[in-house]
Amino acid sequence: MTSALDITRTVKPPRAVFLNFPLGHQTGKPHEPELQRRILLDALGAFETIAQPGTIVELPYVWDPNDRSWEERDYTKGWMPVPPSAQEADADDAERRARFGSPA
Amino acid sequence: MPVAYIPRTRELYSEFIPYRWVVNDTVPWTPLKKPLRKSRLAFISSGGVMYRDQPRWHREDASFRRIPKGARRDELSFWHFGYHTKDAKEDPNCVFPLERLRELESEGVIGELCDPVFSFMGGVYSARKVRTELAPALVDELKRAHADAFFLVPA
Numbered sequence: 001m002t003s004a005l006d007i008t009r010t011v012k013p014p015r016a017v018f019l020n021f022p023l024g025h026q027t028g029k030p031h032e033p034e035l036q037r038r039i040l041l042d043a044l045g046a047f048e049t050i051a052q053p054g055t056i057v058e059l060p061y062v063w064d065p066n067d068r069s070w071e072e073r074d075y076t077k078g079w080m081p082v083p084p085s086a087q088e089a090d091a092d093d094a095e096r097r098a099r100f101g102s103p104a
Numbered sequence: 105m106p107v108a109y110i111p112r113t114r115e116l117y118s119e120f121i122p123y124r125w126v127v128n129d130t131v132p133w134t135p136l137k138k139p140l141r142k143s144r145l146a147f148i149s150s151g152g153v154m155y156r157d158q159p160r161w162h163r164e165d166a167s168f169r170r171i172p173k174g175a176r177r178d179e180l181s182f183w184h185f186g187y188h189t190k191d192a193k194e195d196p197n198c199v200f201p202l203e204r205l206r207e208l209e210s211e212g213v214i215g216e217l218c219d220p221v222f223s224f225m226g227g228v229y230s231a232r233k234v235r236t237e238l239a240p241a242l243v244d245e246l247k248r249a250h251a252d253a254f255f256l257v258p259a
Contacts, residue, residue: 001255001256001257001258002258003107003258004106004107004109004258005106006106006108006109006110007109007110007125010110010125010126010127010128011126011128012128012129012130012131013131013256014131014132014133014134018106020106020107023186023187023188023259024151024187024188024189024191024192024198024199024259025191025198025199026199026257026258026259027197027198027199027200027201027204027257028197028198028201029191029198030191030192030194030195030197030198031194031195032198033197033203033204036197036198036201036204037204037207037208040201040204040205040208041208041213043255044140044145044208044213044214044255045140047136047140047143047253048136048139048140053131053132053133054131071105071106071107074107074112075107075109075112075113075116075186076112076115076116077115077116080116080186081184081185081186081187081188081189083185089160092160092181093157093159093160096154096156096157096181097157099156099157100156100157100179101156101157
């Protein structure tokens with residue numbers, strides 16, 4: 001899968017399927033299992049249909065037909081996620097360890 | 105219009121030495137030997153997915169995690185420097201479609217989904233590390249799993 005057509009054209013993987021969705025959504029929208037399924041069926045189908053090395057199949061799905069403003073924002077300075085602080089990261093680790101970790 | 109991510113990256117990191125993108129002139133090619141419904145499919149995500157208490161990634165971390173293919177949603181967490189993980193945490197299938205892939209396996213669309221599936225954190229600046237450390241380690245895993253094909257989902 002790819003959402004970055006320019007990078008994929010430069011890297012040239014053997015087979016690629018392009019979905020023009022924001023980063024973090026390369027197999028669909030959250031809570032839309034039918035859409036996720038259709039995207040996966042299209043993507044996996046390309047294993048059998050792509051015959052020419054380097055082909056990039058472009059999927060027709062549109063993130064929001066009424067608002068394409070995400071394309072202006074994605075992966076710009078104002079958009080980038082703020083990494084959690086060290087304390088927040090430690091707290092998350094401790095929570096996961098408490099929930100799942102094997103006792104010492 | 106598809107987003108042009110190479111210029112966006114250049115702008116984002118304009119105070120650093122310009123990033124040297126990997127430019128390949130040739131395309132590797134291995135024909136699929138069997139139809140997908142008879143193939144063993146491996147799944148690799150670069151979305152920074154962790155299973156239960158697996159360690160998170162640090163910057164320039166080219167390690168990967170093994171995630172059991174039967175992992176439940178509440179056993180997964182996400183850690184990445186380059187995308188918003190909020191939606192992934194609410195429904196992993198928008199970027200880590202493990203539940204959907206299991207469904208397609210049980211319906212016979214995929215012969216067999218290899219166990220485990222894999223994840224790394226794609227925000228690794230060093231293409232050399234990816235080429236000499238991460239990629240060969242994953243290739244070893246795919247060979248061990250007798251995978252016929254692998255499905256790579258970025259984030």
